[in-house]
Amino acid sequence: MNAAGFPLLTLLTFLPLVGAAFILTLRGDDKVVAENARWAALWTSLIVFALSLILWFRFDKADAGFQFVEQLDWLSEFGITYHVGIDGISVLFVLLSTLLTPICILSAWDAVQTRVREYMVAFLVLETMMVGMFVALDFIVFYVFFEGVLIPMFLIIGVWGGKRRVYASFKFFLYTLLGSVLMLLAILLLWYRAGTTDIPALFDHSIPPSLQTWIFLAFFASFAVKVPMWPFHTWLPDAHVEAPTAGSVILAGVLLKMGAYGFLRFSLPMLPQASADFAPFIYALSIIAVVYTSLVALAQEDMKKLIAYSSVAHMGIVTLGIFTFNVQGLSGALFTMLSHGVVASALFLCVGVLYDRVHSRDIARYGGVAKIMPAYALVFMLFSMASVALPGLAGFPGELLVIVAAWKVNAWVAFGAALGMILGAAYTLYLYKRVAFGKVTKQDLLGLFDMSPREHLVFAPLIVLAIWMGVHPQTFLSFFEASVTALVARHDAALGAARLAGM
Amino acid sequence: MFVGAVFFPLLGASIAGLFGRWIGDKAAQAASVICMVLAAICGLTAFWQVAFGHAPQTLEILTFIDVGGFEVSWALRYDTLSAVMVGMVTLISTLIHVYSIGYMSHDPSRPRFFAYLSLFTFMMLMLVTADNLVQLFFGWEGVGLASYLLIGFWYEKESACNAAMKAFIVNRVGDLFFMLGLALTFWTFGSIEFSTIFADVQQHRDATFAGLPAYEVICVLLFLGACGKSAQLGLHTWLPDAMEGPTPVSALIHAATMVTAGVFLVARMSPVFEYAPTALAIVTVVGASTALFAATIGCVQNDIKRVIAYSTCSQLGYMFFALGVGAYQGAIFHLFTHAFFKALLFLGAGSVIHAMSDEQDIRRMGGIWKKIPFTYVVFWIGSLALAGVPFFAGYYSKDFMIEAAFAGHGWTARYAWFCGMAAAFLTAFYSWRLIILTFHGEPRADHHTMAHVHESPWVMLGPLLVLAVGAIGAGAVFAPYFIGHDWQQFWNGAIVNAPHNHIMHDAHEVPSWVPLAPTVVGLSGIALAYIMYMFAPSIPGKLASTFRGIYLFLLNKWYFDELYDAIFVRPARALARVLWQKVDAGVIDGVPNGVASLAVEAAHGAARIQTGRVASYAFTMIAGLVVFVSLLVFGAAR
Secondary structure, three states: OOOOOHHHHHHHHHHHHHHHHHHHHHHOOOOHHHHHHHHHHHHHHHHHHHHHHHHEEEEEEEOOEEEEEEEEEEEHHHHHEEEEEEOHHHHHHHHHHHHHHHHHHHHOOOOOOOOHHHHHHHHHHHHHHHHHHHHOOOOHHHHHHHHHHHHHHHHHHHHHOOOOOOHHHHHHHHHHHHHHHHHHHHHHHHHHHHOOOOOHHHHHHOOOHHHHHHHHHHHHHHHHOOOOOOOOHHHHHHHHHOHHHHHHHHHHHHHHHHHHHHHHHHHHHHOOOOOOHHHHHHHHHHHHHHHHHHHHOOOOOOOHHHHHHHHHHHHHHHHHHHOOOOOHHHHHHHHHHHHHHHHHHHHHHHHHHHHHHHOOEEEOOOOOHHHHHHHHHHHHHHHHHHOOOOOOHHHHHHHHHHHHHHHOHHHHHHHHHHHHHHHHHHHHHHHHHHOOOOOOOOOOHHHHOOOOOOHHHHHOHHHHHHHHHHHOOOOHHHHHHHHHHHHHHHHHHHHHHHHHHHH | OOHHHHHHHHHHHHHHHHHHHHHHHHHHHHHHHHHHHHHHHHHHHHHHHHHHOOOOOEEEEEEEEEOOOEEEEEEEEEHHHHHHHHHHHHHHHHHHHHOOOOOOOOOHHHHHHHHHHHHHHHHHHHHHHHHHHHHHHHHHHHHHHHHHHHHHHOOOHHHHHHHHHHHHHHHHHHHHHHHHHHHHHHHHOOOEEEHHHOOEEEEEEEOEEOOOOOOHHHHHHHHHHHHHHHHOOOOOOOOHHHOOOHHHHHHHHHOOOHHHHHHHHHHOHHHHHHOOOOHHHHHHHHHHHHHHHHHHHOOOOOOOOHHHHHHHHHHHHHHHHHOOOOOOHHHHEEEEHHHHHHHHHHHHHHHHHOOOOOOOOHOOOOOOOOOOOHHHHHHHHHHHHOOOOOHHHHHHHHHHHHHHHOOOOOHHHHHHHHHHHHHHHHHHHHHHEEEHHOOOOOOOOOOHHHOOOOOOEEEEEEEEHHHHHHHHHHHHHHHHHHOOHHHHHHHHOOOOOOOOOHHHHHHHOOHHHHHHHHHHHHHHHHHHHHHHHHHHOHHHHHHHHHHHHHHHHHOOOOHHHHHHHHHHHHHHHHHHHHHHHHHHHHHHHHHHHHHHHHHHHHHHHHHHHHHOOOHHHHHHHHHHHHHHHHHHHHHHHH
8 A cells, every 4th residue: 555544646636526516406595505615625725735744744755766655556457557656756746736736715705706616626637637647657547637627727817818819719729739749649648568558667668769759749848838948938828818816816826837857757757868869959948938938028018928928037047947957956846836936926826916906907907006005015015026036035945946947958048047047136126026026006096905814824834834944945945856866877877778778 | 252242233133123123212222232332342352352463263153054055154254354354343333223222312213223223233143244145145135235224214305215226226237246256266266164275276277267267257257246335446436426315324334234245255265366367367456446536536526425435445446456456454544434434424524414403415504613613623633644744643554555556566556555545635625625514614505504503412413423533543442453663473474465566564664755746746635625615615616617617527426326227227227118018918928828819718618728829839830949949959059
């Protein structure tokens, strides 16, 4: 069995679904149903989060292999089983998902007034899909969850979104689905060759280099869109702009990590040769992402769009780190994924706070907010600084490690990544200046209330995390150290073997 | 005690910043000042114990990062170099805190101000006590943040916000190079902890990077980082604009914290710099050029704080060329004495501004010396120290640096000596131009302002008095230890001079006219200022109209801002628009948007999605990918 003594991961995955089913059975007056749905969703997600904390305490950091493993017969005649488990790479993402869900539900407490029941159901289903994706150890199971995420997200954007929500949700859906179709083909090919879709088993299955190239491209099509890497990023700003606040939070916090997670979980260990061959290409795209999208962010007039573009730039750092193939780079990439999950989510929540009051995302609509909402200004400043990777806050350790690692590969790559430091500071401070500083010129802003207790509660865990991750990143780095070291060792061994065979 | 010196300011900042709204202005202010006083007591004791008791030590606090050999800890390293800085920073900062009680007494958001001041001090202390490059970078960026907050303290002023942003972003340019230098240091030494780096300096001397000696590259990168923080030529543009903050902030930035960080970094890394002669030559030339360049601008500015700001820039140039010729001890000594008289000048200027009802333009001052005699006297003391007039603090350090430049080898040292002498003349000139225009002559302010001219309260004058004592005595008292006979014992290996570097000895063995020369040019600078502004006030105007081109060139600060605006800021903005509206929305979105719009139509009839549209899109994507990838990867591999 596993360390918890009961099927913990399965419980984490499907408990939200139970909560969702319960909410669907609620009957009665609209107002009462809405209120009950809110509480039911909150409690479900909180219980899931509390359960997931077992992972935090019981996870064996010295073990590089999979833990809390569960394996059940499913379609065994096809070599497919229900196989779940976590290792150092996935464990913190499970926790990130379970943490962000209650935060999202709480943040939408007053903001969402239409179809509350359906909204809460969508979020709980989304949680199931996210957790399931990170714990899956079978390709088919993974694929089901990986695609399943799209459905609730598509609905969240399409139903509760802004003016152009239909356009944005279709763009989001088609873009990400199309890449995934190619991945499915690659999975089928792997299954055809190896006779199994079990992920740990596939790690030991070697694939000839020529075939690796094609499978890599198929995976790339899916993951690059999800990350999103330049030039497949244009769905993201639209999706973010139209999504409701909580949708943006999950999108930035967890969904963007799925692509990078895919690279780490599949491309690197299964396709070492192709990964190494394509690395320069990834570097180029990553650097372009960092510089290009930072510049584009500078020109934005919509708060959410600006943060969306900045996400693409941060993800450029992540993909760069992954393809440096050294311990610092991979750790840095993972850390950046986590910190971005916290910081970008918080920034979208910050936008949400203003949007709930003024109903505008237009930067020019604001100015002098620091005067009227001092507590809010402090929180916003904290996360802006975390976003520009100020040392002592969450964004820094990851960026530092990636830049150090990138230098090992090529000094110019490191220089390109570091350019993001300057541009990042420019667009973030420019945003902050226009929103929070200056004289209050819009009279209606004078009547705004500072953050409510509920909003304080929403931000509190994220603030703690942002500072904790910045001051003592080792707490988090120690989770993935063993797994990353093993991954790098395996990658080097595989390349070494290939080189010997080639001689 | 060692911990207290660093963390009391953080405690003060937290109390004032987080709870200021609940405990009230007075309590918040008191909390942060008391914490600073405690920190100063700890800091000065630490200075005494470490520097004179010869008891350096390192306190480990917490692991920061430990990934695959990349090990970093939070730790406090106390050797003479950091102890000097800790003692100086805590003392000056405490005085500035006390002064601010009076200066900011009318400001509605005092808790915020004191929180920022204490935070600033904390970050600087983390910087100077770092035992590795990452912690140093933490403090480095931290002072960047604190300066950003303080310069933009009056955030309702558009110009203050812009100045704050400019300071942060220009600093970031330097930080980029710092970060790269840090990366190369790690890959060269396998560590970024100072003790390991310094122990292994001999081992890796032959290491190369891209065909260049690795030490040279590391040092040039770190120096570029230092240029950002210490406002050296090219990255100096933020410093004069930083005047937008309240005056005590300027004093803190210019005297104790922030700008001295770059000088500190080079001195800290002296074991590596010693084996990077080319990098040192670059440091010398940039420093010397900055010293002269900033002094020329200082001569024509009309804002009282701006003149002093350029003088800081120029003095930092001095420190850098001293570092460049290998006289690290001299640079740190000047940093130390400079802290006293620069803080004195800034706070004195604050007192003047306070008296003149927030007027900063010296063309609208004059004739006030009788009304504010105390301020007038301390201003004189500060200027005498700045100009290096004998037996004031600046005399010992500045003369030593100029002598070191004279004793140094190669054309760079010659150049530094020449620039140093010229700048010494200009320094004396602009200092007395400032004194005369500010305090003497006919009153040029309106009656209303003149009627209100008054001496500042004691809470402001007290710190001035302490600083004045420092500006008079700090040089004479400490010179024997910092640069005199006992320097080896005093520094106790905190700063390393390589065996081939005899500058500390040679600087004392120069011909006898050399030590006299700076005093002579200094006095003649003062004389010239008297002639031009006191006795024949028509000369400056005539000069300005005769040499209009030069005058405007200087007045507009060599057009650096305009230049950067034209080559960086505007193109970046234009590019940003083009990339967004043309490339992003046009090209990248163009292809899928065609499909996407079809898909939106298809939303009414889902069947159409499954019939070929998707496939054609997928095909386009794949085809594009394949072409792109094969070009890039296989083309590049060949």
